[in-house]
Amino acid sequence: MENNSFDINVELNIETLQSGELTHTKISEPGKFIQIGDSVYLRFNESLDNNDKASILVKVTESGEIHVKRVAKSTNLASLLYFTHQKHNTGHLETEYGVLPLATYTKDSQVEIVNNPLSGKINIDYDLIYDDNVIGNYKFRLIFNA
Template identity: 30%
Template sequence: MDLSQGVPIQIHLETFVTQGEDNETHVFDEPGTLVQMGNALYIRYQEVDEDAGTSMPVTMKLREDGDVQLSRGSSNGDTQLKLFFANEKRVLTRYRTPYGIIPVETVTPRIDVRMTTEPVAGEVYIEYQLFANNQHLGDYRLRLQFNA
């Protein structure tokens, strides 16, 4: 299947957040697109918050070396978060907010990416810790499943 033209996919995303004593779970089921550009695969979708009446563009770049880049928000909007996940590495990135840019770091103890092409389907599982100003903000797990 030619992924260079983009393939419509259905996305099921679960995120688990632990911050101190607080635990949160978020689940999203959204339509999206899977596109291959060069050696990378891009999963694109809109994260819809029906309660707030908003949507946020999300792009997940699956790199050939197994690393994953997650972008949430748009480059021309007032909020954009870019996170980089590299297995067992600490990576510095930035979070642009209406109040300025906040440097953040991810530490990724586990990252698994699996995909099949016939049929087009896959799963991305990431466990990571988030830090800002050398303070541990929380532990996160993300599981994104998709299929055409």
């Protein structure tokens, strides 16, 4: 089993439309690119207020499914969302009050990874769904390079 790890720079832009309000989040951090077998992992942190951090792990499977896990220990929040091009998936948000089931509908997804030099992008356009209601529309744009 092949296991390659590289230092990378990650730039993540997230555009969120919730209740008619558009917000932008930009994360620019160092991270790690790890390939294990046919799956690729990107690991990096998101800087939060009060010098806290949330850890983010993005996995791309050989079939092109994308998993995004975000853990913020300081706020007792953890989410795991799954994305498959033009399909519904189930995920969840863990809070101090319990686990909320969340669903995603991936309207569009693209993954491009180039080996020499190592770089790539992961784009996901999706709806976040709770209790059969769309609670937000998201554009996830991740760019990385070694």
